[in-house]
Amino acid sequence: MGTEYLIDAKGLHKHFKKVRAVDGVDFSLAKGEYVALLGPNGAGKTTLVEMIEGIRTPDAGEILVRGRSLNEDKSALYGILGISFQETRFLEKITVLETIRLFASFYKQPDEKIGKVIHLVGLEDKKDAYTKNLSGGQRQRLALGISLLNDPEILILDEPTTGLDPSARREIWDILLKLKNKMGTSLILTTHYMEEATQLCDRIIIMDKGRFLAEGSLSSLVGRMKMPDVAFFTVEGKIPDDQVIRQSDLVIEWDREKGRGKCEMKNVATDMPLLFAFLEENNLRLIDFEHTKPSLDDVFLSMTGRRLSEETE
Ligand SMILES: Nc1ncnc2c1ncn2[C@@H]1O[C@H](COP(=O)(O)OP(=O)(O)O)[C@@H](O)[C@H]1O
Ligand SMILES: [Mg+2]
Known part of the structure; x- marks a missing residue:
């Protein structure tokens, strides 16, 4: 049945x-x-x-x-x-x-x-x-x-x-x-x-x-959409020229002036420790940190090219 x-x-x-x-x-x-x-x-x-x-x-x-x-x-x-x-x-x-x-x-x-x-x-x-x-x-x-x-x-x-x-x-x-x-x-x-x-x-x-x-x-x-989680963070210290975290395909996009970084993570359990180790090796002190998961809006965007919230709010 x-x-x-x-x-x-x-x-x-x-x-x-x-x-x-x-x-x-x-x-x-x-x-x-x-x-x-x-x-x-x-x-x-x-x-x-x-x-x-x-x-x-x-x-x-x-x-x-x-x-x-x-x-x-x-x-x-x-x-x-x-x-x-x-x-x-x-x-x-x-x-x-x-x-x-x-x-x-x-x-x-x-x-x-x-x-x-x-x-x-x-x-x-x-x-x-x-x-x-x-x-x-x-x-x-x-x-x-x-x-x-x-x-x-x-x-x-x-x-x-x-x-x-x-x-x-x-x-x-x-x-x-x-x-x-x-x-x-x-x-x-x-x-x-x-x-x-x-x-x-x-x-x-x-x-x-x-x-x-x-x-x-x-x-x-x-x-199902296999979208990455994203980490946003702000650091104090001298940001190195190096953007790719060693032995991984993790890339940090820096806004060097503001000391802000963004890093997409396909597997949080293994990628997050790599990011923290990178920050520590480079003597970068974390001031704030935010981890965001993909939302339904991201799902909608990837399917239609539009945001759900665009047309309605
Ligand atoms: N009675 C109707 N006559 C003509 N077009 C209609 C009528 N009702 C809905 N539509 C059209 O059908 C589509 C779906 O409308 P609707 O079911 O009200 O959508 P939603 O509730 O998701 O906003 C829209 O393009 C709307 O303009
Ligand atoms: Mg309606």
Whole structure:
């Protein structure tokens, strides 16, 4: 027996006139898994999740939800999906409590559920506030609370923290991590924040121009690209003309005026001692030192020639 997928989609395409918004992707989601669709604006993230949500019909391909095809029957989705859109409008002149109560009545949820959800998303002290007076982070937590009213097995969140400040973003992450640990919820999250994908998700799919460029855990994505770690450091002392560290292919790029050096390392365990020995032999005293690992942004850059952060911040 292979993995049992909650969602298993094959060969999905969606075109808008000449734009290939989703251009042939296979996507699956296992129970309890948190998956990120990470990509810049226009990558096709929203179009893809809207097909999975049954809101858009694919031009080609098939989506199975627990083994049942969405083409034939959308009812496979009912009751197991919680959705929050890229933007949510609330009725402005009703309160947080009234908003949740309204949605709870759509889902035929009992009253005690309302308090539980308000507690889960941390809006107790805002429950009597009008929705129009909420901050961006509070609005997103309200939207998240609504999507949780029916105890969804699968949560699909489209850019839940875009535009929020770091602390509001972290509050949402904490709620999502709690859901994963306590409820075993599965998550599909779209984002253009690398940190969000790496903090929350077991699997990251890098998406650009309607296609999946790569997928895996952070370490497998970075490892696959075979990109070196980099050491940056500042030294005091007379920098020698010699740049190549003896008996190795390590090269130090110096900014001699500032006393700053940069050295790429393919194997930190063996290369780092060589660097330190070189500094010592040449009587160079370290003032500061930083070791950086390749990031998802570097992976994206090496695959597309663009930076993820360039277009979005
Ligand atoms: N309803 C639509 N009509 C025409 N083009 C669309 C429509 N929705 C999305 N697109 C285009 O499809 C591409 C993917 O968009 P989208 O799925 O919204 O990407 P993302 O969510 O990653 O920003 C973009 O080029 C976008 O302009
Ligand atoms: Mg989008």
